[in-house]
Amino acid sequence: MNLMYVAVGAGIGAVGRYELTILGKRLAPIIPFGTLLINVLGALLAGVLTGMLIDNRLSLFLLTGICGGFTTFSTFTADTFVLVKNQRFGIATIYWVATVGLGIAAVVFGLWLGMLIR
Template identity: 60%
Template sequence: MTWIWVALGAGIGAVCRYELTVLGKIISPKLPFSTFFINIAGSLLAGFLTGCQVQGSWSLFLLTGLCGGFTTFSTFSVDTFVLIRNRQYLAAGLYWCGTVVLGMVAVGAGLWLGTLTV
């Protein structure tokens, strides 16, 4: 039954992301302002919900579902902040740097692999 809460939240989050992306391309077709806004807004919401200690079905719906469907960057941000709050500075630094660097490497690799199929 818990997966229903996650699925509902993720569906709403994904639709919100899509609509904001479409709007962002109309407003600024050359710059990814919509992605920037979505990632920052999702991080703000995830941090707020984490700070409010939302639990149970609400946590599944809002944090895992809505924020997860809206952006995975919010989860990355919360995870990093929790490590820092827990004074796990080395782990936080490695996690942050590793995610950013490997994310860029993965994008580059994916773009390269994608061009091989064309």
């Protein structure tokens, strides 16, 4: 049963990631804005859910499933590599710093928000 919670959540998260990736490419075709947005929103949601101390089944569905299927470290690293390969060093640096910095800030804010909601 646990596998089902994770699988269904991951499918939902992956569809959300796909949609935001398409939107990001339309809004900012030169930079990987969609991936940045996805990872920061995923970090925020992970922080909120962790701060709320949700039960195990709900955690499997929301945190492991949806957040895991939604966020994408592999695309973040690949996007950074492509920017560097194309000698877009400034954009690569800004993208890397923004993703890591905003991701950490989003988790911290999410934890605080989740504890308030709890």
